[in-house]
Amino acid sequence: TAVPLQFALYELGRNPEVQETIREQVKASWAQAEGNPQKALQGVPLLKATTKEILRLYPVGIAVQRYPVRDIILQNYHIPAGTMVQACLYPLGRSREVFEDPQRFDPSRWRSRQAPGGGGGAREGEESAFRSIAFGFGARQCIGRRIAENEMQLLLMHILLSFRLSVSSCEDIDTTYRFILQPETPPRITFSEL
Numbered sequence: 376t377a378v379p380l381q382f383a384l385y386e387l388g389r390n391p392e393v394q395e396t397i398r399e400q401v402k403a404s405w406a407q408a409e410g411n412p413q414k415a416l417q418g419v420p421l422l423k424a425t426t427k428e429i430l431r432l433y434p435v436g437i438a439v440q441r442y443p444v445r446d447i448i449l450q451n452y453h454i455p456a457g458t459m460v461q462a463c464l465y466p467l468g469r470s471r472e473v474f475e476d477p478q479r480f481d482p483s484r485w486r487s488r489q490a491p492g493g494g495g496g497a498r499e500g501e502e503s504a505f506r507s508i509a510f511g512f513g514a515r516q517c518i519g520r521r522i523a524e525n526e527m528q529l530l531l532m533h534i535l536l537s538f539r540l541s542v543s544s545c546e547d548i549d550t551t552y553r554f555i556l557q558p559e560t561p562p563r564i565t566f567s568e569l
């Protein structure tokens with residue numbers, strides 16, 4: 376969670392308008408929740424979409440793998456049982472065929488007609504929960520998912536309530552794969568007290 380949080384703070388810092396829109400939602404929800412952080416999280420769909428959007432652009436685990444237990448046909452390819460099949464999350468998240476304007480950090484893309492757990496892509500009518508599989512899927516999906524999401528959203532909520540984030544350079548962050556996808560060098564982010 377520490378790594379996607381770094382990416383999240385950086386993207387919020389270099390997209391001040393997005394940051395401000397989310398902050399407005401967070402402030403309103405926080406005021407209504409009377410100091411109850413879990414209640415406040417219920418009223419911030421944009422913040423939840425932010426963690427989803429960050430994991431689309433910077434998937435912690437870059438692939439989800441399965442060994443089919445029986446032969447299957449996938450898009451006309453015959454895959455024998457026992458073959459490792461990988462869904463590569465990095466190119467999936469940045470594919471034009473799947474997401475409109477894929478390089479753009481835009482949490483609101485997840486707001487649309489909502490297929491369960493998914494939605495928000497380029498082609499209407501073809502939305503699929505499998506656009507968002509940073510935590511895997513099915514019986515073996517990440518068992519820490521809810522803890523991870525909760526932790527990231529709580530931290531971002533508190534930061535947005537207290538600080539304005541900015542960055543001195545808007546360049547893309549170079550990434551490297553060391554067990555998980557990481558920034559090549561730690562992004563520099565300025566926190567200004569609100």
Ligand code: HEM
Nearest residue numbers: 376435436439440509510511512515516517518519522523
């Ligand atoms: C942003 C944070 C995280 C991401 C993106 C992530 C992602 C993933 C992914 C992709 C898998 C493989 C799922 C599959 O094959 O369908 C996985 C498995 C797993 N994760 Fe996470 N994870 C995160 C945080 C955590 C945390 C905080 C914990 C523990 C508290 C955790 C515990 C596990 C465990 C135990 C498995 C293996 C589940 C199994 O094989 O049945 N993860 N995670």
